[in-house]
Structure formats: structure tokens, C-alpha cells
Amino acid sequence: MKHPLRIGTVFILTLVLLNCSDYTIINKNGHLDEPDNVVGDRDIDQIHFTQSPPISLQRDPVSVRDGEIYKDILALTVSYGGGCGDHEFKLFVIPAFMESYPVQINLFFQHTNIDDSCEALISETFFFDIRRIADLYASQYGGYDDIILNIYGYFEVEPDHEDRIRVTYSPLP
Numbered sequence: 001m002k003h004p005l006r007i008g009t010v011f012i013l014t015l016v017l018l019n020c021s022d023y024t025i026i027n028k029n030g031h032l033d034e035p036d037n038v039v040g041d042r043d044i045d046q047i048h049f050t051q052s053p054p055i056s057l058q059r060d061p062v063s064v065r066d067g068e069i070y071k072d073i074l075a076l077t078v079s080y081g082g083g084c085g086d087h088e089f090k091l092f093v094i095p096a097f098m099e100s101y102p103v104q105i106n107l108f109f110q111h112t113n114i115d116d117s118c119e120a121l122i123s124e125t126f127f128f129d130i131r132r133i134a135d136l137y138a139s140q141y142g143g144y145d146d147i148i149l150n151i152y153g154y155f156e157v158e159p160d161h162e163d164r165i166r167v168t169y170s171p172l173p
Contacts, residue, residue: 085116134171
């Protein structure tokens with residue numbers, strides 16, 4: 001055998017990839033595949049509309065790393081400290097569009113550490129049904145168009161525009 005190390009490496013990588021249970025399927029265009037293929041048996045959470053000030057939504061540190069949309073499903077990849085206890089996660093929306101083209105709306109990802117004293121860096125993807133944002137837009141503007149989602153993780157005083165991610169949502173009627 002000319003390249004036993006290369007064959008062994010490919011074999012080990014294949015085993016590791018087959019055993020990973022928390023992955024995101026990206027299609028050949030670099031976007032999330034069909035929601036059923038991506039989400040599988042994982043939950044799709046609802047967003048929460050709130051009029052509360054953003055600072056009141058802050059609980060425990062979390063970084064929003066990436067966001068991707070397929071149809072009306074927002075997949076958020078976040079990282080947080082933990083590894084041996086329970087955590088709660090919610091996505092809040094302040095239902096007020098900021099006038100620009102396209103309009104913008106702010107979302108706040110909330111992390112609550114319930115009983116986890118571990119400090120491992122965890123990366124996880126959560127899925128949210130964001131159709132209510134499109135319906136809110138349609139009720140205010142009489143149709144559907146692109147919406148920029150400004151998504152914030154944890155902050156201490158004010159949301160920092162450098163720490164947000166921006167995802168364009170193009171809802172269909």
C-alpha cells in the first residue's frame with residue numbers, strides 16, 4: 001500500500017463525521033438545505049415578541065456566531081460556557097421596524113444558565129420559526145419584502161453593533 005497514513009486518516013475522519021449528531025447540512029450553494037433535512041428531530045422554537053428594554057433581556061453570556069435562513073426557519077449558531085448542566089435559550093424580538101431599505105428589526109438571543117458550573121466552550125445551533133416577523137411586516141406595510149434581522153447576543157450596557165450578526169430575511173407570501 002503506497003499511502004496507508006492517508007487511507008487511515010480518511011477512515012478515521014469518516015467515522016468521526018458519521019458519529020456527529022449535531023451538524024448542519026449545507027447545500028451546494030452554501031445555504032441551509034430543506035428545513036426537515038437540517039432540523040431532523042430537533043425542536044423549532046418560537047420567537048417571543050417583547051416591549052421590554054434590551055438590557056432587561058440579558059441573563060448569561062452568549063455569543064451569536066452565525067445565522068442562516070431557509071424559508072421561515074432561522075438557524076442560529078451560538079457559543080456559551082457550560083457543559084454539565086441545564087441552560088435555557090430564547091429569541092426575543094422588539095416588534096418595531098427601523099426605517100431603511102430594506103427595513104431592519106432587532107432580535108436578542110437570551111441564554112440562562114440554570115445550574116451549570118462547568119466552563120467548557122459549547123457551540124450549538126438553534127432553530128426558530130420567524131414567520132411572525134413576516135406577518136408583522138405585512139400588517140404594517142401591506143405586503144412582503146426583505147427584512148434585515150440584527151441579531152444580538154449578550155451585552156452588559158448597550159447592544160454593540162460590532163457584536164451583532166445581520167441576516168437578510170426574504171419571506172414569501
